[in-house]
Amino acid sequence: MQQQHDVLTKKLKQAIEARAVVENARKLQVDVLSNFAAKLSLSCKGLDIEMDNRLAKFRNALHKGVDFEHFAPLIDEIVILLKSQESKQITQQRDLHNSVLEAGKQLQKSKGIPDGARRTLRHLLDHELNNVQSTHDFIPLLTKLVNIYHQVLQVKLTLSSSKQADAQPELAKQLLALANDLVLEDEATEQIKSIKNNITCTDNVDDLLSSAIEIITVIASNISKERQSAQSFLVSLNQTLEELHHSILSTSKHSESISLEYSSLNKRIETKIKNLNTQTQAASSIAELKALVDDELKSLSEDLIEKERLERADREALITSFDEINKRIGSLESKLTKYKKRLNEQRFKSLLDGLTKLPNRAAFDERFHHEFHLFDLQESDVTLVVIDVDHFKSINDKYGHSAGDKTLLVIAKALQKSIRSSDFIARYGGEEFVLLMPGLALQNATLPLEKLRKAIKAIPFKFKDTQVQITISLGATQFKKGDTPLAAFDRADDALYNAKNGGRDKLCITP
């Protein structure tokens, strides 16, 4: 009996001990959970005053270890408040999305956004804004937006304040781009070159204004020269046509008078033959007949000689007139050929970039649309690449604008040299180039494009005795079924954006 009692007591003790362990573990867990809930409730602080009060009560109750029955109504109230907070937040997030989008679009309309900032803004509005999941995600976007606003505001402030209006780097940049795009006759090219030199030496508004006026004057005089040359061509065309008209008129008058002479001569011959007929009938002796025939034949042969003379004169007049007409047509043709050549040269020049002599943006647009048209017809592979020189501004800033120009020239040559003859490269503007690679699938483009990137990186640039490494970033895509030229270009531009954001000196691909 005692033995049984001892066994039972031992088991009971063991059970009590095991229970205590479980209770302790549970208490520990509850403590951890309570702490966590208290911390979580603190993170909601500040959203709503009513909820703050309830959460404070909740934390207090947790701290005191109040029974769950006392918690339950408090938790219910908090859950209701949280739900209303959630729907409030969704509305706020939507409003915030709309206002950021609206602000960004307004900002896009502003003039004077630096190139890099404009690209960042477009990416922000087209992509980043759509990926926002929470209000928190807006913070980096808003920071970027404010940054861009700041840049634009600075440009505007500089513009509006006459005191500060001295420095206008953006205006200088635009003016320089305009001067670079101008394709004029040789004499004007020299003038533009000297204006460009002036622009690179200053960003003072007054100096830039006078450069702008000089550019306008050069353009105006070029247009007037062009007009004069077109006018002189038209005048000479008109003169030649008039001369031709006279010549044809006089030839036809001459022909008319000759044909009148002809018909009277023919009539005379006819009458003489008729007379000869009647007279021979009437002749009574051989001697009379002989004398008659002799007379008439003599007169007829004179008429025939006259007829022959007339014919010869007519032929000669015709030949002279044809010669004259041919000469005039010949001279008109050679004038026309010269004029056409001139127009073609001008068109060719207007499709070349003045600095690098690569095809310019207009030429690229033409070719781009042509390739797109071909793609629509046969859907062959076309890879499109946008290339941008990295940190190019710092080359200008550190070593001067003409060093920047030379750099662009060297890069353009290297790019041209490194591509296939069937590829098409153009200077899109500033330090940006575009490359079209017809017949090359995007999956096979990595190798040649990486080679291109490395080729530029390997150029041994040297400025002011300093070895400088210059790199490029590349964004590539390919034409897709149902694409538009703009959509394809945007994809390549997005890829370039990724390459820039990924640290530059990179090729990024957006299929």
Ligand SMILES: Nc1nc2c(ncn2[C@@H]2O[C@H](COP(=O)(O)OP(=O)(O)OP(=O)(O)O)[C@@H](O)[C@H]2O)c(=O)[nH]1
């Ligand atoms: N020398 C020279 N500079 C040019 C020409 N066209 C544009 N630029 C300059 O190119 C620079 C481009 O600067 P950003 O758009 O800020 O770009 P970045 O410095 O290359 O920097 P990332 O593109 O972001 O790597 C500007 O300073 C322009 O003035 C040109 O024909 N000649």
